[in-house]
Amino acid sequence: MKIALVQINPVIGDFAVNSQKILAASLKAEEENCGLVVFPELVLSGYPPQDLLERPSFLAAQDRALEQLCRELPNLDVLLGCIEQRQQPQGGKRLYNSAFLIRKGAIVHRVRKQLLPTYDVFDEKRYFEPGGQAEVVECNGLRFGITICEDIWHSVIGEYGKDPVEELFAEEKAEGRRIDCLINISASPFQRDKEGVRHGIFRSLCIRYQVPLLYINQVGGQDSLLFDGRSLLMNNEGEVSAKCRGFDEDLLVVDSEDWSGLLHEPAEEDCMAAVHDALVMGIRDYIGKCGFRSVVLGLSGGIDSALTAALAVKALGPENVLGVALPSPYSSDDSMEDARALARNLGCRFEVIPISDLFRAFQESLQPIFAGLPSDLTEQNLQARIRGNLLMALSNKFGHLLLSTGNKSEMAVGYCTLYGDMNGGLAVISDVPKQLVYELAHFVNQEREIIPVRTITKAPTAELKPDQCDQDDLPDYEILDQILELHLEERLGGEDIVARGFEKQLVHDILRRVRINEYKRKQAAMGLKVTSKAFGYGRRYPNAQNFQD
Secondary structure: OEEEEEEOOOOOOOHHHHHHHHHHHHHHHHHOOEEEEEOOOOOOOOOOOHHHHHOHHHHHHHHHHHHHHHHHOOOOEEEEEEEEEOOOOOOOOOEEEEEEEEEOOEEEEEEEOOOOOOOOOOOHHHOEOOOOOOEEEEEOOEEEEEEEHHHHOHHHHOOOOOOHHHHHHHHHHHOOOOOOEEEEEEOOEOOOOHHHHHHHHHHHHHHHHOOOEEEEEOEEEEOOEEEEEOOEEEOOOOOEEEEOOEOOOEEEEEEOOOOEOOEOOOOOOOHHHHHHHHHHHHHHHHHHHOOOOOEEEEOOOOHHHHHHHHHHHHHHOHHHEEEEEOOOOOOOHHHHHHHHHHHHHHOOEEEEOOOHHHHHHHHHHHHHHHOOOOOOHHHHHHHHHHHHHHHHHHHHHHOOEEEEOOOHHHHHHOOOOOOOOOOOOEEOOOOOOHHHHHHHHHHHOOOOOOOOHHHHHOOOOOOOOOOOOHHHOOOOHHHHHHHHHHHHHOOOOHHHHHOOOOOHHHHHHHHHHHHHOHHHHHOOOOEOOOOOOOOOOOOOOOOOOOOOO
């Protein structure tokens, strides 16, 4: 039997669009003579619908869309993820996260997700009731063990007290029955290096139970979450035998005769390409799904704004990107030349709005109150806030979404200005550490120079005072990023980080900065998640607290 694995890019709550994509892919699968087509987790509603699940009208709209879809689907088996309302629930949650098998216009099997993740960006126990026993579904003489996303992550998470896959195979063995293939429908967000973890889990299952595995994942950007797709077939020896493209909608046909198919991309990921493509997809989808067409951003001549602009042009096309230089009295000629060269290389529109006169006007207005006080960080922040106001004015006037350009290292230690360079509707690289910014810049330039070489090689600076350099206020980014990764992603405290060989006073100062700048990050634009722990709703720390590692 031929089986189609389909990864689509749903829009949360747009049941008409999602249904049409499901129907179109099912018709294509029929043309390919497939007997079964499989879609991702919660594909009809899009994942994660969050508190929309608390609205009866949302649930009713999904059910109506499902009924209509069942009537229109072609004559082959369709397995897809849906919200299922519990009938007369006696305690517990009102909903299941389910997989429905649709055959000849009717739902013939329902399989419910058992392991409900509630950590980092996940909050499924808030909405769903865990399902009972996993089930086997028969299709054209083949027996498929159906699981939903987290149900196969037991070996990594290990906190649920049960292993749905082990229970499934144990029951089938006790009854003297076989399972021909394991299916996992998912909405598994991307993060750097995650594909290797996935493949390790899949490989151990395939080898342990001597079955192939079909993994079908959502693709697309949804707010800060980026879904990479990369659905696949892994054989019973733990080898990737067929695979969908990453970061794009795709349909992959596999043959159960010998469990084979095509590799639409290499079996193992190129990590830098994956991060780049994830960010490009995140920009494109956030802009499109929120109803924007174009973006504006400040171009300082520095590497952060240069990378952000390059990603935006890749996502939206140069005609939809406006770069604006806003030179102050401290902006160097080199920075202006680099900003102009970047815009020329990208082919995007470029404007210059000097802020020196506005800065003087602000200083004159404040001079009577500031009389006798030395110039300090206040005057630096004034420049950033003038720029932020001008960029927001362009956003308002022309309908562009403003992209903020700060990186994760700066966001972590508060090296950014509220209502200044933090202004924006999307913080594209706010989960990209500074060292990774440099690596991505080299990746962007691998075929031709897009980001000027001088932008990459010169010392980073905010240019808000004479001869300023980031390292006047921060440690070298190579050291800073290592400490931040240990603290933010590996969750180590100060003493544990010092034990890794870092200087004690430096570690405690960095952790202090992370702690006292939580209030800034709570007011920052939403960012795109590419590491295992991003700032945003997956990281929940109080502003007013005084726990010191």
